[in-house]
Amino acid sequence: MTHTAHPIRRGAVLAIIMASYLMIVIDISIVLTGLPKIQAALGFTPAGLSWIQNAYTLAFGGFLLLGARAGDILGRRRMFIAGLAIFTLASLAIGAAQSPAWMIAFRAVQGFGAAVLAPSTLALIATHFEEGHERSRALAWYAAAAGIGATLGLVLGGVLADLVSWRAGFFINLPIGAALIAGSLRHIRETPRHAGRFDLAGALSSTLGMGALVFGIVEAAEAGWASMLTQTSIAAGLALLASFLWIETRAQQPLLPLSLLTNRRRNGAYAARLLFLAGMSGFWFFTAQYLQGSLHFSPMQAGLAFMPVTLPQFLSSVSVPVLSRRFGARRLLLAGLSLCVLGLLWLGLTAQRMSYLGGVVGPMLLIGLGQGGVLAPLTMAGVAGVDSRHAGAASGLLNVAHQLGASLGLALLVVVYAGANVGGGAPVHDAAGMAQRTGLALLAAAGFLLTALLVSARYVCFDPARPSAPATSTTPASRSA
Template identity: 50%
Template sequence: MTTTARRASTAAGQRTDGGPARASLILAIICISYFMVILDNSIVFTGLPQIRSDMGFSETGLSWITNAYVLVFGGLLLLGARAGDLCGHRRMFLSSLVVFSLTSLLVGAAQSQWWLIGARALQGVGAAVLAPSALSLLTRSFAEGRARDRAMAAYSAVAGLGAALGLVVGGLVADLVSWRAGFFLNVPIGVVMMVMAVRFLPETERRRGRFDIAGALLATVGSTALVLGIVDAADLGWTAPLTLTPLSAGVVMLGLFVRVERRAAQPIVPLRLFAGRERSGAYLTRMLYMGAMMGFFFFTAQFVQSVYHWTPLQAGLAFLPMTLVNFVVAVQVPKLLERFARPRVLLAGVVLTTLGMVWLSRLDLHTPYPTGVALPMVLIGAGQGLALAPLTSSGVDGVAPADAGAGAGLVNTVHQIGSALSLSILTAVAAAVSTDDAAADIAARSGAALTGSATLLALAVVAVLTLIVPMRAPRNARSRYRRPAL
């Protein structure tokens, strides 16, 4: 049997062995494991007031609890994706579950600011391998078309629900036990997923190659320097040397990153991934969209606790209008994609999210929850439910099998780096607002930051319209399902 034939046989076997029941188990393992990663992006939000009180964080310092995680996560994602290509995605998936579970234990046991931030950074290392391995296993297990669209809808629903439910879970455990308990929960879940993965997940073919260490370091350090400069600008001003130095260094290192990737024999980001207009548009839109959503979760969670004086649990439950609508809409996306072209579904989702964010950004010290927070969240939840699945599909469809890991890694990288950069910008915007009252400060800063999130979403709408919406609509949106399964 030729090498090509063996690869085709392996790919087909991974997609069909065991029938629907096995496919459902594979999808469940991938989604639950990815749920842990997304959960840890948001589980701290409802615990932030407790963490600030316990450890004495400043307003801008508090953002590093999130940024330490998402920066390392985003910066090493590409290297993690490459590791899956070279070492096997299941093997790396299992290794990352071990790292993620152990570092979650370290986060829960943190006794100082630097311990907490350092443990969050280490947790990002595990997430950087787990997320692209999960997405690569999903794309290799489900053929393009109806099967993959349904799997992507479930995967994307997990992304949306994980972010929202993280607030509820974080609020519940912070209220009843401590903010630390949410991280301890990852340990037993991680152990169960390891056992299930060994039993049911297929291994992918290992390929010979090298790790692009220079590219990974430049991407991680460059993006970290940019975030550091933006955060420092909130305290020192944009013209201060301690602001301009990391900003300049970040721009230089990211420029060197592009140069290294052009010359590398086996780059972590093959620049050919940007050749497709729709895929490039999906990367840009995802960066803007997820950056806006990170600001939404970060500032809204603090607003309802500081202005309404709600408990962490009540703050988590405050996001239920978004969570429930998100879930209801997300499960309908596969049916919608059968009737409408994917770019149109994506555009509707981004527009709805933008309208909800503009509405929410009007909040102030006297904003009532039902009409000023809950109703805008309904629009935001509906928009996110519509947007994430087609956005993910647009970022991975058409990628060659040899670039599967890099393609999956890049989707997650723009997600995390966009989140970190945007949160830093929004934190700087919020820090510039000051009043004579603590609660009024939070309200005014939240309104300013959410206005920034609405601006990012408006830019995302422009990106979808100019890069993703096709020049001419396909003759039949259903035609793409007629191709034979691979």
């Protein structure tokens, strides 16, 4: 390609990567504020609505390691473009959906496209930006896209659902995806291809295992933990995940090189990211429903109501490089997690006031400011010290923690919500009953974030093997989601 003969336009490369990742993150949450209209249009049951999210995130998380491996073997730009094409065409099919089965099936296909695309985004940053300040800055912008994507999706989904149609949120991906493919062909260089084979047994066992585990947890919200289907699904999921680890120890070219799990700091970053998304998924899901069900906001009003999260989060995300140099990324991570914990606790305790100004805006400001300082340091810690030949697998594992944390967290919090005792005689489905259940679910979500804070403090920020290393970036001196 002729673009390899010219200097790399890193600004264009970063813009393409950010826009692509922003698109796939937005589509996780863009449906939330439009769920009532989707339910009315396609005839979803209340339980079926959760699978609009789960089909996407499970396929996304389940196939991420396979997508990462494909990038290593076939070339990361090639898989980046392939993922964009699958994602874009699936979006078109979702927008045209005429039944629940149709929509859920293509949400899973869309999630598969995201799984092919996402690992290449982070790996392409590693190959196009030199280690040090340049890469640290690119990762900060990348983390900003990851951070604001969920809340931006809520805003965009609500506005489009009210003013146009919920379908427009998916149709809009068609021109965006086509433009990004054209830009990729022009500006992104291909990475070297490596001989290898695909670990299909590992891919199937990990994907089916996570799917069965999440299905069992969601089933518990309706049928209880004593249900035979609940117990069978959870047992099958755990058995499949155990078989995945067994397969990986014997595979010639495993999806998950187990050597990636020998570094305590990286493991801490993966665990903290999973726990962080487990809690934040509950914030997005339940707050979106609370605004419409308890505060009686329209979809557009509910989307715009997330602006106190989106704007502070964007500002804090893009300030990460400056704040990291001044205070250290480890302090920034702990401060960000602390703000998010306080915000969720505040929101959970004040949910029963059923007041946007008196009980929602303040917590959202804290959560927005905090979240902007969390994802970049976790991304840096999650890829720190990884050999270049495992860059795709490491970025895939980072995204696995992100997506599966959201899936598992939401499934568990749905159980909390469904099992909460509503006091005062309030009916379960009226505004007051929803407010009480939402408050309890958000308090449980705060528990996930508090655990993420403790894990980060113990393993990410205070690594005994590196007592004097600042955690500002993936620079040589500081040797990460």
